[in-house]
Amino acid sequence: MNIAEVSKKYNLTQDTLRYYERVGLLPKVNRTASGIRDYTEEDCRWVEFIKCMRQAGLPIEVLIEYVALFQKGDETIEARKRLLIEQREQLIERLDEMNKTLERLNYKIAAYERNAECHP
Template structure:
């Protein structure tokens, strides 16, 4: 699959895909006879994984560490698991904080809605 196709499939710019490859987030992508990147299904799985992890806010440095551990083989399974557990813990904490912020926003919106209703009632009584 050519870089333009992968870019479209995952809604990532070609520059982002090149960056991911350059910093080691995805393995070196093979090139066709013309020198154009030719992504395999395995490459695409890496792109999908990295996009997912970046989407939840994992830093590039953590992902580089994870990929490096993966490339070292099965002896790093425990370290990879611990890295993901820690990142999951941090994500859960951020989600809890976001839940509190969402509740606060909902309360504020409800107060605005109540204020608007009260003004409308006052305006309607004044017009009667």
């Protein structure tokens, strides 16, 4: 797949894909004889993984570290696992905070629907 196809498939800009490659989030993408990026299925799996992790709020720096560890091979499995566990714990904390905010919003909306006076 070329960059335009990958961009469309994953709803990411071509600039974002180039950036991911430049900073090391994506392993170097093969190129055709004419220099056009030629994404493999493996490249696409990385794009999908990165997009998922970014949507969950993982920082670029953490993902760069994860990819670097992955590229070093199986001796980094435990380090990668620890990194993902840490990120999961942080995500759980963010979800808890978001749920608290959602509860407060629901309360405020219900108060407005009852025409009650609302205070912050």
